[in-house]
Amino acid sequence: MELIAPGWSDYEVLDAGDGLRLERLGDILITRQCAQAIWPRHLPERDWRPHAVHFRNDTGPGAWSYPRGPVPRAWPIRRERAAFEMRLTEFGHIGLFSEQETQWPWIEERLAARAGAKVLNLFGYTGGSTLAAALGGGQVTHVDAVKGVVTWARINAELSGLGAAPIRWIVEDAPRFVSRELRRGNRYDALILDPPTFGRGPDGSVWQLETSLVPMLAELEQLLSDAPLFVLLSAHTPGVTAAVLRNLLVPLVARRGGRLESGDMAQRCASGPYLVPQGVYCRWLP
Ligand SMILES: C[S@@+](CC[C@H](N)C(=O)[O-])C[C@H]1O[C@@H](n2cnc3c(N)ncnc32)[C@H](O)[C@@H]1O
The missing domain is CATH 3.40.50.150 (Vaccinia Virus protein VP39)
Structure with a gap:
């Protein structure tokens, strides 16, 4: 049985394609690499407006860039009775x-x-x-x-x-x-x-x-x-x-x-x- 996660009010994957995925964590949009997303993106380029972008490189864990200015060091999101602190780690997690x-x-x-x-x-x-x-x-x-x-x-x-x-x-x-x-x-x-x-x-x-x-x-x-x-x-x-x-x-x-x-x-x-x-x-x- 395939289990399909729909996301929830504080978390969703907005789009994926061209080796990338666009996610929303509360109010913060992020882009991360996604090797399996070999299909073209669904949303036009203008809708991909992430606050943070992670790229891996061959020599280290990778790094985040912040095209729309600084983002919080940590912020909470909720799902029903559970809550999670979001942080952008250097490995892209x-x-x-x-x-x-x-x-x-x-x-x-x-x-x-x-x-x-x-x-x-x-x-x-x-x-x-x-x-x-x-x-x-x-x-x-x-x-x-x-x-x-x-x-x-x-x-x-x-x-x-x-x-x-x-x-x-x-x-x-x-x-x-x-x-x-x-x-x-x-x-x-x-x-x-x-x-x-x-x-x-x-x-x-x-x-x-x-x-x-x-x-x-x-x-x-x-x-x-x-x-x-x-x-x-x-x-x-x-x-x-x-x-x-x-x-x-x-x-x-x-x-x-x-x-x-x-x-x-x-x-x-x-x-x-x-x-x-x-x-x-x-x-x-x-
Ligand atoms: C794929 S994540 C697990 C995700 C988690 N189940 C969740 O739903 O959030 C793998 C975890 O394994 C831990 N890990 C790696 N090697 C380990 C080891 N030898 N013993 C215990 N934990 C280890 C890592 O620190 C990492 O947190």
């Missing part, structure tokens, strides 16, 4: 992976079925899925390798009125954390993971999806409680299709039964007919 919008209500609804369910969110970034899980009533463990990103996620939780919610914030290498939880005998009712193609643990250890994910999944499965609610795996790695994610979760079905649902995630452009591809997901339900 903004603190939000908006395609996950389609997963958040799903997470919240499933957790609302069992008060206090234990949720593990690996590679949690600025906490979109953590906020959804907490809003659903879950007790959440949020893990990311980058301290600054975990601090950002905590700011988002505060902005969302979840400062006192039962969320554990952990700065650690995801595979290392999973192995330690297994040894400690901790178990979770729901697992969420959105692993990057490449990353590093705080100790410099290398994460490479193609080689690191399968060994971690084998351990992760053992972290599931006796009455699990779901596993949600998503990815944004070229060549890793929904069928690949499905195949990765087949051993889980073989051992625990249940069913898989999987597909593409895409973002709808507000201006016209285009969908911007934004990764794939596979969900396991008992």
Whole structure:
């Protein structure tokens, strides 16, 4: 099943094409590169009037330029009960992976079925899925390798009125954390993971999806409680299709039964007919 994110009042993709996408974050318009947008833009050039433009280069992370003057260093946007601080990072990230919008209500609804369910969110970034899980009533463990990103996620939780919610914030290498939880005998009712193609643990250890994910999944499965609610795996790695994610979760079905649902995630452009591809997901339900 394809999941299409429509955007919301504070966030939308206005247009995409010619290798670029135009997004609105509250009142600020930004342009970022988008390698998959090989089609021509829908809106005329005069409608592409971004406040900030990010370009990557071969030698470094890239840089922002501000054709309409300075923009705030940080500003909040809201989506229903959740809030996110927007920042323009040198790598061209903004603190939000908006395609996950389609997963958040799903997470919240499933957790609302069992008060206090234990949720593990690996590679949690600025906490979109953590906020959804907490809003659903879950007790959440949020893990990311980058301290600054975990601090950002905590700011988002505060902005969302979840400062006192039962969320554990952990700065650690995801595979290392999973192995330690297994040894400690901790178990979770729901697992969420959105692993990057490449990353590093705080100790410099290398994460490479193609080689690191399968060994971690084998351990992760053992972290599931006796009455699990779901596993949600998503990815944004070229060549890793929904069928690949499905195949990765087949051993889980073989051992625990249940069913898989999987597909593409895409973002709808507000201006016209285009969908911007934004990764794939596979969900396991008992
Ligand atoms: C694709 S983002 C996840 C997006 C997030 N799920 C969301 O919806 O906002 C990947 C995250 O993985 C983190 N990361 C990279 N390598 C890691 C590792 N070895 N252990 C833990 N986190 C890691 C990065 O810091 C980054 O925040």
